[in-house]
Amino acid sequence: MMGWLDSLGRWFIDVLEEIGRFFNILAQTLLWSVRRPFDFAEWLRQMVRVGYDSIPVIFLTTMFTGMVLALQTYRGFERFHAEGFVGSVVALSMTRELGPVLVGLMVAGRIGSSLAAELGTMRVTEQVDALYAMATEPIHYLIVPRVGASFFMLPLLVLVGDAIGIVGGWLVAVGLFHANTVQYWHSTFQYLEVNDVTSGLIKAAFFGLILAVTGCTKGFYTSGGAEGVGRSTTNAVVMGSLSILLSDFFLTKILF
Amino acid sequence: MAVQASTTPKPIISVIGLKKSFGEKHVLRDIDLDIYPGESLVILGASGAGKSVFLKHLIGLLQPDEGNVIVEGIDITIAPASECLELRKHIGMSFQEGALFDSMNVFDNIAFPIRRHTRWSEDEVADRVHECLSLVRMEGIEDKFPAELSGGMRRRVGFARAIALKPEILLFDEPTTGLDPINTAAIARVIRHMHDQLGVTAVTITHDLNLAFGIADRLAMIRHGVIIAEGSPDEFRQNPDPYVQAFLNGEIPADEEDFV
Numbered sequence: 001m002m003g004w005l006d007s008l009g010r011w012f013i014d015v016l017e018e019i020g021r022f023f024n025i026l027a028q029t030l031l032w033s034v035r036r037p038f039d040f041a042e043w044l045r046q047m048v049r050v051g052y053d054s055i056p057v058i059f060l061t062t063m064f065t066g067m068v069l070a071l072q073t074y075r076g077f078e079r080f081h082a083e084g085f086v087g088s089v090v091a092l093s094m095t096r097e098l099g100p101v102l103v104g105l106m107v108a109g110r111i112g113s114s115l116a117a118e119l120g121t122m123r124v125t126e127q128v129d130a131l132y133a134m135a136t137e138p139i140h141y142l143i144v145p146r147v148g149a150s151f152f153m154l155p156l157l158v159l160v161g162d163a164i165g166i167v168g169g170w171l172v173a174v175g176l177f178h179a180n181t182v183q184y185w186h187s188t189f190q191y192l193e194v195n196d197v198t199s200g201l202i203k204a205a206f207f208g209l210i211l212a213v214t215g216c217t218k219g220f221y222t223s224g225g226a227e228g229v230g231r232s233t234t235n236a237v238v239m240g241s242l243s244i245l246l247s248d249f250f251l252t253k254i255l256f
Numbered sequence: 257m258a259v260q261a262s263t264t265p266k267p268i269i270s271v272i273g274l275k276k277s278f279g280e281k282h283v284l285r286d287i288d289l290d291i292y293p294g295e296s297l298v299i300l301g302a303s304g305a306g307k308s309v310f311l312k313h314l315i316g317l318l319q320p321d322e323g324n325v326i327v328e329g330i331d332i333t334i335a336p337a338s339e340c341l342e343l344r345k346h347i348g349m350s351f352q353e354g355a356l357f358d359s360m361n362v363f364d365n366i367a368f369p370i371r372r373h374t375r376w377s378e379d380e381v382a383d384r385v386h387e388c389l390s391l392v393r394m395e396g397i398e399d400k401f402p403a404e405l406s407g408g409m410r411r412r413v414g415f416a417r418a419i420a421l422k423p424e425i426l427l428f429d430e431p432t433t434g435l436d437p438i439n440t441a442a443i444a445r446v447i448r449h450m451h452d453q454l455g456v457t458a459v460t461i462t463h464d465l466n467l468a469f470g471i472a473d474r475l476a477m478i479r480h481g482v483i484i485a486e487g488s489p490d491e492f493r494q495n496p497d498p499y500v501q502a503f504l505n506g507e508i509p510a511d512e513e514d515f516v
């Protein structure tokens with residue numbers, strides 16, 4: 001009985017500690033992001049890593065999602081002769097929801113894990129200590145450019161992903177179901193508002209922030225050698241993905 | 257020490273009542289130690305005695321459970337982070353395993369503190385990097401990455417990086433462990449040179465008694481979390497403590513005989 005309560009209590013404390021670390025790193029990152037020196041080269045390197053290097057993965061993910069969306073809705077809408085709205089459904093689902101969430105999840109897997117592994121390895125091999133000893137704040141040097149790059153690149157990736165998804169839907173509609181191209185594009189933009197796209201991009205920026213801070217936090221607080229790095233990496237993906245899905249609901253509810 | 261107090265200068269580092277535990281393990285129980293400007297202090301102690309933990313307190317990498325560490329007049333256990341950051345620009349530290357940045361080649365590793373804290377031109381940076389590398393007898397490996405180096409080479413590059421900015425205070429954690437006698441002599445020469453010519457304060461951890469007596473103005477020994485012996489090389493050799501004598505003579509101390 002006591003053992004059960006004990007482990008529940010310990011679990012609760014662990015969760016609190018986890019949340020505390022996340023917000024500590026987030027706050028310090030914001031604080032240090034306005035300090036000099038501004039490491040332009042490092043920002044660029046990280047932006048390439050998060051943005052450019054993710055394009056193939058994002059391309060495949062959103063392309064096939066757009067395609068399967070069109071496939072599913074076409075089959076369904078056929079039943080009540082509403083095939084003309086397939087373009088609208090694909091465009092709205094991609095921009096408002098699937099684009100940001102899928103891109104967020106894919107980047108959480110790709111970048112969140114690699115941030116945790118990178119910083120975790122630096123932690124256990126004392127490279128983080130060495131930075132600190134050389135009068136360089138690790139948060140400033142390591143975390144600020146990584147979080148910043150993720151924050152700014154995610155919306156761009158989502159923008160690209162939205163477009164690719166819509167093209168994927170068009171490919172299926174026109175190629176498989178012989179829909180009329182002009183009508184499909186008309187239907188795509190008929191109900192699409194600027195707000196649909198921007199709301200998705202704002203969400204994407206938040207997801208970028210969340211996944212990068214999660215990955216960096218996990219890496220930064222790594223202990224226990226190679227095994228610890230492995231644990232941090234897994235946790236970064238799990239926690240990052242969960243946080244994206246949870247915050248997605250609240251962001252959608254509150255903001256839009 | 258008390259008698260000389262009037263003639264000795266103010267300590268550059270003062271450690272007062274330092275205590276540190278990891279969970280149930282009391283690593284440092286009560287350390288008091290003053291380190292004076294321009295002196296070369298060597299810290300001895302068995303493996304696992306807490307030497308690295310002690311050294312990390314001197315630069316604020318670890319926070320004590322109790323006690324104070326005062327460096328250049330600033331109590332780094334309570335000073336604001338920005339003040340400590342400024343202070344660390346005057347301190348160089350080499351780590352036991354090198355702690356090189358493995359995303360950078362050797363050149364960039366050594367250039368890192370210089371580029372970060374000076375406005376030197378790239379030519380001046382390169383000159384200093386080559387100079388540091390030749391001091392540790394490692395010319396010509398600028399383009400190699402840490403993963404391509406042996407353990408001893410990494411340690412020497414770490415040493416070169418620590419001295420790159422010519423800091424006032426140098427902390428070396430086992431700079432020669434695993435090095436051959438020739439390279440050990442080279443490291444010893446660099447430490448002596450920095451101490452004699454540049455007047456830096458050096459704190460060195462080592463197990464190598466040759467190196468220790470070769471570079472030390474003063475030695476201190478940590479055991480069971482306290483300093484059990486301290487003094488000039490001659491005083492230290494004469495220290496009556498049976499553990500110190502066993503350590504110096506490479507024997508198993510009488511009170512640890514049962515463990516063997």
Ligand SMILES: Nc1ncnc2c1ncn2[C@@H]1O[C@H](COP(=O)(O)OP(=O)(O)OP(=O)(O)O)[C@@H](O)[C@H]1O
Pocket residue numbers: 278281283301302303304305306307308309310352
């Ligand atoms: N981060 C840590 N967490 C838990 N225990 C630690 C930590 N760092 C050090 N210790 C413990 O503190 C003790 C002293 O470690 P330290 O690294 O200072 O030894 P050392 O004197 O430098 O030994 P060596 O000569 O082998 O390098 C060891 O028993 C070690 O297990």
Ligand SMILES: [Mg+2]
Pocket residue numbers: 307308309352429
């Ligand atoms: Mg050690």
